[in-house]
Amino acid sequence: MKNSKKNYIRWVQAFLKRISPRFLYPFFLFLRTFKNFKKKTIIKKQYIKFSNNLNKINENEFKITSQNNEDGIIDYIFRTIPNNKYFVEIGFGYYEFNSLNLIKNNWQGKLIDFNIEEYLALKKNIGFYYPKSKIKLINSKVDKDNINDLVFFNDINKEIDFFSIDIDGNDYWVLNSMKLFNIKIICCEYNHWLGSEKKISMKYDPNFNFVDNGIFGASLLAYTEMLSKKGFTLIAVESSGTNAFFVNNNYLKYFEKISPKKSFISIGRFYNDKKKEYIFENIKKSKLFIEV
Numbered sequence: 001m002k003n004s005k006k007n008y009i010r011w012v013q014a015f016l017k018r019i020s021p022r023f024l025y026p027f028f029l030f031l032r033t034f035k036n037f038k039k040k041t042i043i044k045k046q047y048i049k050f051s052n053n054l055n056k057i058n059e060n061e062f063k064i065t066s067q068n069n070e071d072g073i074i075d076y077i078f079r080t081i082p083n084n085k086y087f088v089e090i091g092f093g094y095y096e097f098n099s100l101n102l103i104k105n106n107w108q109g110k111l112i113d114f115n116i117e118e119y120l121a122l123k124k125n126i127g128f129y130y131p132k133s134k135i136k137l138i139n140s141k142v143d144k145d146n147i148n149d150l151v152f153f154n155d156i157n158k159e160i161d162f163f164s165i166d167i168d169g170n171d172y173w174v175l176n177s178m179k180l181f182n183i184k185i186i187c188c189e190y191n192h193w194l195g196s197e198k199k200i201s202m203k204y205d206p207n208f209n210f211v212d213n214g215i216f217g218a219s220l221l222a223y224t225e226m227l228s229k230k231g232f233t234l235i236a237v238e239s240s241g242t243n244a245f246f247v248n249n250n251y252l253k254y255f256e257k258i259s260p261k262k263s264f265i266s267i268g269r270f271y272n273d274k275k276k277e278y279i280f281e282n283i284k285k286s287k288l289f290i291e292v
Contacts, residue, residue, distance in 0.1 A: 012028065013028060013032075016028050026120045026124055029120050030125065032121075033121045033124075034124075036095055040096065041064075045062040045064055045071075046063040048063075050068070050240040051239045051267060053265055054239060055236065055258050055263055057076065057255070058236070058237075058238075060075065060076035061238065065097070065104070066097065066101065067093075068238055068242050070098050070187065070238055070242075070243055073238060074102070077247075077255075078161065080254050081185075083161040084161055085102070085107040085108060086107065086158065086161050087102055087107055087108075087162040088109055088110045088112070089110075089111050089164040090151075090165045091112075091113055091142075091164075092118060092166075094118050095125075097111075098166075099111065103126065103130055103133055108133070109135055109162075110135070110136045110138065112139075112150055112151075113138075113139065114140065114167075116139055119139040120139075138150060143206050144173045144204065147174050147178050158182070161184050162184070165186075165188050166188070166243075168210035168217070169208040169217065170205065170206070171189065171218065172223065173201070175223070175227070180227075180230050180231070180248075183248060185247055186227065186246040187246075188223060188243065189242055190218065190219060190242075190244050191214070191219060192264075192265065193280065194219040195264075196221065198222075198291070199222045199291060200289045201217070201292045202215060202216055202288055202289055203288050203290055205288075214280070214282050214283045215283070215286055215289075220260045223246075227246050232246040232249065233247055233255075235257065235258060237263045238265075239265065241266045241267045244260075
């Protein structure tokens with residue numbers, strides 16, 4: 001019965017997308033998601049930590065609407081440094097992303113994602129639950145050639161307090177191509193399957209599509225050294241081993257610099273041993289990574 005209902009919903013969704021992509025289809029997505037969106041945004045803080053290899057900054061971790069414990073680290077950072085409450089985030093789920101708690105706290109910003117369903121669902125939900133918020137949503141694929149236009153169009157001199165990127169692929173090359181001079185904090189997902197010792201990244205592929213097989217992104221060491229050359233320092237690794245935080249060196253005095261090797265975390269908490277073994281073997285055989 002459940003499968004029949006799911007198949008029917010998928011059929012209706014596909015039909016509406018075909019006959020009314022600008023009105024009925026977005027409205028249908030809103031009807032499917034608004035209860036879940038509301039439920040997620042009023043959830044209580046969760047304080048579970050996923051590793052014992054932690055730094056002092058990790059004491060501030062908690063989860064509300066981020067994927068893991070990024071909410072607490074973000075909250076601590078912006079209680080510590082001056083800010084204008086402006087963010088840009090690339091790559092999101094409609095109810096779970098790093099900037100959603102900021103939107104709840106009256107931040108302004110820009111959200112960019114390639115997935116049309118996530119984009120439409122979030123646009124409708126933000127418009128319904130936060131009608132006074134000043135959030136610009138953009139549905140676009142991001143690459144190293146268009147990143148600066150997407151982020152800075154009409155905002156070239158605007159200071160970005162918080163920049164988050166999670167596109168499960170060319171993240172390293174996109175960041176490497178960005179103008180970062182007016183960004184205070186960068187949050188990016190590193191590929192924890194790649195270990196702590198090597199400075200490696202996936203080869204740039206503008207047509208890359210993510211598959212959960214370990215082939216994506218770059219190692220924490222690769223991000224740390226690349227961003228160091230651009231004036232940023234590693235200050236936090238979230239305890240699930242997913243996201244790392246880098247501060248513009250103009251604000252480094254407020255934080256403790258940490259080592260990408262000593263602070264490295266790799267857990268893969270949603271994966272059983274068989275899946276982990278498959279991913280490590282797949283990476284070992286892959287020719288899609290290079291030293292950077």
